[in-house]
Structures are given as structure tokens and as C-alpha cells.
Amino acid sequence: MSTASPVGEPSGTAGTFPLQLDIDSDTLASCVACGMCLPHCPTYRVTGEESASPRGRIALMRDVAERGEADEAFVEFMDACIQCRGCETACPAGVRYGHMMEVTREALASQTGYQPRLRRLAYRALGMPRLLGFGSRLLGLSQRLGLMRLIGLLGRARPFRQLGAMTASLPRVPVRQSPLIASGDDVWLFTGCVMDAWMRDTHRAVQAVIESTGAGVALPPPRASCCGSLHLHAGLASDTRRLARKVMAALPGEAPILIDSAGCGATMKEYGHLLGTEEARRFAERVQDVHEWLAERVDNLPSAAPGANGSAPLQIAVQDPCHLRHVQQAHLPVRAVLSRYFDVVELDDDGLCCGAGGAYSQQHPEVAGAVRERKVAAIERTGANVVASANPGCTLHLRAVGLDVRHPLEIVAEHLSAREA
């Protein structure tokens, strides 16, 4: 283990401020501190510190809830959580850690300066497709014109350090993308915000695989542009609710809503709970990860291409996005689809997080990097050259260290088109 620390020595206990944590006492008491969560927590794994563990964070929440005040150290400890919810899968007592962390973040965001104005605006931009598209094209152009290197140099100067670190870890963003074209109304394919702006080709591949079963795909209008997942994790739940209403209004009818980003799917399945309305509950029931939908129709998928010269099928290591495995428990359908065509290889890390965590890897690059090292080691132990990951955040985070990571259905689509050719 490195000497990594989630936050280093916290900034001190001098300044306390009032904080109302609205978590009921039964929920807070539900953790018996048995510690079974510790090895399944990525930040505990790389630091070995109680403050970076679910058990520790719950104890801290309990403490703050009782005292009605917190300090900067508490904010840092809470902010260091990736919200992968691997602890929930491991918890024998069924403690709703994710819910507790969301409530805590919401309290911090609404009662303290936890989310500074600039960051709030950045989150808000995710719900504005034109702005996001424009910004992305600008970013893509800057990357090609070498301007990013300039920002990188600028990043060495203190005031721009965070900007510099962020731009350095960004993927290469496309300048021009051709639009997706709807093919029917059997299912909706939700396209989202950043993923549509940066990785539309993934949607194109997913759409092709859906269509290969004979179904027609409807595409949402631009106003259904963001599910609000990142906002929820940042404690901006009211933004999530606002976006959720827009998304619901834009995807009417009874057709299933298919998601190819684990983080979005996890949040959209929670709309019923978030909005508390019957309409939202009915909407959430229509939401499925695209692999769940495909796994039920796996016989309608084209059969596997005969191996060239009888060679063994390609080996694919499956990296389970946390919000697919631990939140949606929908990781097995990915295997059901992939194993029709490929030799699926499992990682031996019990689905431990890769460190991406939505915006986490941008905000905590050191811890996210240490967590990623464990994942990379697990991938290397499989010997597979291609990694399937059903979440854009994980994909980009792992690609950044040179791994060949693709959406499972991109790999399938490529196989199917090669077969046709």
C-alpha cells in the first residue's frame, strides 16, 4: 500500500459550522461496524485509513448528525468517497450507504460552500446540449491546435493548477460527429450529455446492435439531454429533479427506455424515489440497461461469425461499472450478450471500483489514479487484450493509461459488421 491518504492531514478542526444532516436515526444506527465493507471500498483499499472507509464515514455522519455541526475535515472525508456503492453489495446488514452519502452531500451543498459557484455552473451546462456541444467542439479544436499544451503550461502557474490537471486528463474530443438517425419506436435509446458530445459513436454501435434484433430505435429530442446523475453525486439533487422532469416529458409512451451508460441508468431507475410521484415510478420501471433488454432477446441477435481458420474466439475482460454491478445489479446480462460471440474473462477483484466515479477522477486525481492501478493489475492478470466497460466514465479513465477499453456493444457491433463484410 502506498502512503496515499484520502485527504492528507485534514485542514484542522479550528473552524466548525452548523450542519443539519437529515438522516433518520434508524438509518444511522443500521451499521453495526462489522467492517465487512472495508475491502470492497476502493478508497480504503488504497489508503488503509478508517476515514476513507464506509464504516468510518457512517460513524462520522452519525457524529455530525448528533452534534449538528461539522468542520472542513468532515467535508474532505465525505468528498473523498467515490460513491461506487461497492460497500452496499458487501454489507450483510443492507445498510443504505449510497442514500446516506447523497443526503450528506445535499446537506453540504445546500448549507455550505461545498459546491462553489463555478462548479455549479459547470454542472448546469451538462443540461444545455447546445452549450455543451459548442464547448466540446471548441475543446476538440483546441486539442488539435495544440492550445491544450498551452493551457497545460499555464497550469504550472498556481492559479491555473486545477485547470491544468483537468485538461491534461481529458480524452481527445471529436470536433464533428454525424447525427444518429431514428429507425422506429419499439425502444428509446437515451443518449445523455457528455457521452453524446464526446462518444456518439458508442451510441451508434449500440443502436446497430439493438436494430440487429429487429427492433426500431427512437431517439430523444435534445431537451432530454442529461439524466442528472453527476448533479446527484455532487449534492445538487434539486438540479437532478429538474432534469428528471425534462427527461420524463421528452420520453413519453410505454416503450422501454434503454441506457448504454451505467451511471445514467442507475440514476434514471431512481427517478421514482427521487421525485416521489406515481408518474416517476412508472417511468423508472421502463428504464433498462441496454444489456438487460438484449439478454432477454439474445436469441434474436445474429449468430456468431465462424472463427477465421477456426481460431479461438477473442478474449474479452469484463470490467463492471459500479453503477451497473453494485447499484443496478445488472452486470450479468453484459456477459449473456458478450458470451454469444466472445470468450468472456472475469476479473478477480470482486467488482472493485476503477476510480473513475463520474467527475471524481478529475477532482481527486491522486486517489483515482491509485485505485486505477489496482484495476489495471487485475486486468493484466486476465491476459486479455480487450476490456469491455459499459460506462463512459470508466472507459475514459482506463483508456487514459493506454488500455483498449470499449463499450461491450461496440465490440459486438464491430464483430457483426466484420461478419457481414
Place this chain on the structure above:
Amino acid sequence: MPVGYGRVVASEIEGAADAALLADLRGVLGDRARDNDFERGLYSRDGSIEGSSPAIVCLPTSAADVAQIVRICRQHRRPFLARGSGTGLAGGAVPVGRPVVVATSKMDRIIEVDIANRIAWVEPGVLNLDLSRALSPLGFHFAPDPSSQQVCSIGGNIANNSGGPHCLAYGVTTAHVAALEVVLPSGEITVFGGVDAEPPGFDLRGLFVGSEGTMGIATKAAVRLTPNAPTVRTLLLDFDDVSEGSAAVSAIIAAGLVPSALEMMDQRAIEIVEAFAHAGYPTGAAAVLLVELDGLGGGVEAGVEIVREVAERHHAGHVRVAADDAERALLWKGRKNAFGAVARIKPDYYLHDTVVPRSRLTEVLEKVYRIADAYDLIAVNVFHAGDGNLHPILAFDRREPGVDERVKAAGRDIVAASIEAGGVLSGEHGIGLEKRDYMGMLFSTHDMYTQDLVRETFDPDGLANPLKIIPTGSRCSDSFHQHVPEGAWV
């Protein structure tokens, strides 16, 4: 206790002493020595129900760090206390006397795997299951497998001489530790035991294993590697009657089998475990036995037949043989998470650990239920039936006024009932803080005095995890009882 002027002065003196100690520890560890209120709170308890705050938490990364910490503590005459993953159930890692906590969780490297000698050198913070997983491609594992094996550390296993379901056939931790690098309470680093053969002289390695941090801090261990069995069969037997289940346990052993594991669960345990694991445990049954046999194929299959015969003789409802590794893993997942799953009934639990002669299981179990009823508590039983190691769990909600006293009183009665039946205080969780004051039920004053003399040989200043294992009053020289915080067991 009156809270007055004297107490305030005492805490001011303590504060100044803490600051000087922290400065010295920071000199060695930098920001890996912590004294903020939050983190001191997080290291104030382990998996048991007691707690009290340490002065400082240290997070060493090497044996040299640990030796320095111990030397600094000695200079400041401050107790120190090693901690692994903090899952202990007897309060062994609960800080008493405002000590320095030495958390070994950052020391988690597997240093060397030596297949020729069937030994691995590991740091104390390596997690038990991580070690077995790392060894698995080589065909080996580390045999002790406590229920907390996915999170408990090798250092913690050594401190408590931990057991686990598979220790019935393979023996507890001490049988699997060949040598130890130890920081003595003097701050010196030494090695007990040896890899090659049993070294001459007293078996200090054997003495150290199970000493719960009272003789120093292990910083490296040479653990023995056990080959994975070629064939494993796991059977689940269910019974309408607890006494039939207990009788079947004795009958399996009497038939000449030594299963690698022989576990029992009662009805409440079955229900909560099934709710978590969805392993198909029969929730209507009064008791189940989980029996595992391993070895060479022919012997194992013959054993399965013997278990079937015993099951039939004792009117087992069904005998389910796990079809594959996945089904076996699922059954064990349920068993090994039983304790935490108790939170599905009540938010707190007090888990006991006593041993009784196998032949008296039924009788003691009945007593456990009666004791729980008498104190208006819920008892859940999940235990290592094969070696008579009971684990009655008392489920409670600490927010109910007066419940702490009832839980402790019931605990004491359970320990007394076990000893009365010819049993002992603890099977595998250690004595720690929890059972310290019950030592007198089993040992004479003279016995305890002698044990304390051994301890004093290692730790003349009484700084290594003081006030654990041996009750206060065994020696007149105990200088720490005035520091025992309110709320801790004395």
C-alpha cells in the same frame, strides 16, 4: 463519578503531554500521525460494542516506523496498541489509557512466497482472504479462515490466535505461523521462531501468537501455506429439532470423520442469512448443519455417504450437496456474513465466543435461549459445532435505555453456563477487554499472577496494550487503572 476541578486539571495536563508526544511522532511519521477528533473517534472502537478514544493514531508503513513509535511511546511513558482491520469482537483493539494506536493497515505487502518451504513472508496488514487469493494460482491457501476473513488482517489473526470454520481439521493460527518479526515493548526488533526447523529454546513464537498485542507488535510473519484440496464437497442438512442437529454433529465425529468444517445455524440465523445471501437456506428449519469434506476424491465421496447415513439416522429433512463451486461459495457467503446480517433484526449485536464439550451442545444451547429470554433479548446462534465453539449473538438496540446492562448480564450468564458445562471462556476471539474480568471464572488468582509475570517479562513498563486479558488487581503494580475511561469495562 463526580466531575470537578481535579478532572479539568488532569485533562489539561493530558493535553500538553499529547502535544509533546504528537510532535515527536510527527518527526517520524509526518502527517501519518493524527490527532484530530474525527479520526481519534474512528479508532476508538473495533467490532465489539465498547469504545474509548486514543490520544493519537499512527499509520506506519514499515517495521522501522513501528519501532520508532514504540520507542517514542516509551520515552513518554505512554501506552500503545496495535490494530489491524478493527474487526475484533472482544475489544482487544479498544484503546484504554489514552494510548497511541498503531494501525498496521498500510503495511499490506506480501513480501515473498517460498513454495519450496511452503512459507510466505507477509506484513501484518495483509488481509487474510487477499493472501489466500494471491496463493490460489499456485495451489495453496492460508488455512485459518475466520468469518471476517475478507477483511481481517494476518496481524489480527496472530494477535488473537484466530480460528475459523476450517480450523476443525487444519488447526488455528498458531499452527500456521512459522516465524515472526516483532517489535518488542522495548522498541527492539527481533525474530521469534524460524522457517527451517523448530529452533532450540523456549517457543516464544508460540507464546506471542494469541498474546493480543501485550508482548509487542508483529511487523512481519512467515505463514505456512496449505495445499488446496483436490476434492471438496459441501453438504447442507436441515433438522426440525435443534437437539437432533446437535446429536448429528457428535455422530459425524463418532463415525470417524474429521470434516474440514462442521457448522450449525439455528432458525433465526437461517432466516437472516437467507435474506442476505439468497443461497437457498431452508428458512422453515429449526437448525441446519453445513458440513464440508475435503481431500482425495475417493475418501471424500465415502465421507459424503457416511454423512448421509448420519443425517438419515437423525431425521434430517434434506441433504443438499452443493453441485459446484458457485453453490458452495454461496452457502459460505451466507454463513460468513451471519454476524453483520444480524442488523436485519436489531442495529447492535453482542457476539459471544465460548467452547463447550460437543456432547453438551444441546443442553448449553437451551440454556442460552433461556438466558436471552430472561433478559428480554433475542439470541441468534451460528457456530463451529464440530469443535463445540459456540457463538451466541445477542441482538439489541443500544438506544433502548438500560439495554447495555441486560446484554452484559446475559453475556456473563452465558459464559458461566459454558464453564459450568465443562467449557472454556473463549474459542477464538480472544479475551481482550470483554472477557478479562471473567478470567477468574476459569483461573485461580495464582494462575493469573503467573500469567502476568510472563507478560511483565516482555513488557516491564506495562505499556503494550495495557489492561487487556489479565484482570486488574492480579498485580499490585498495575499503574493504569486510574486512566480507564468512563464506559469501558473495568
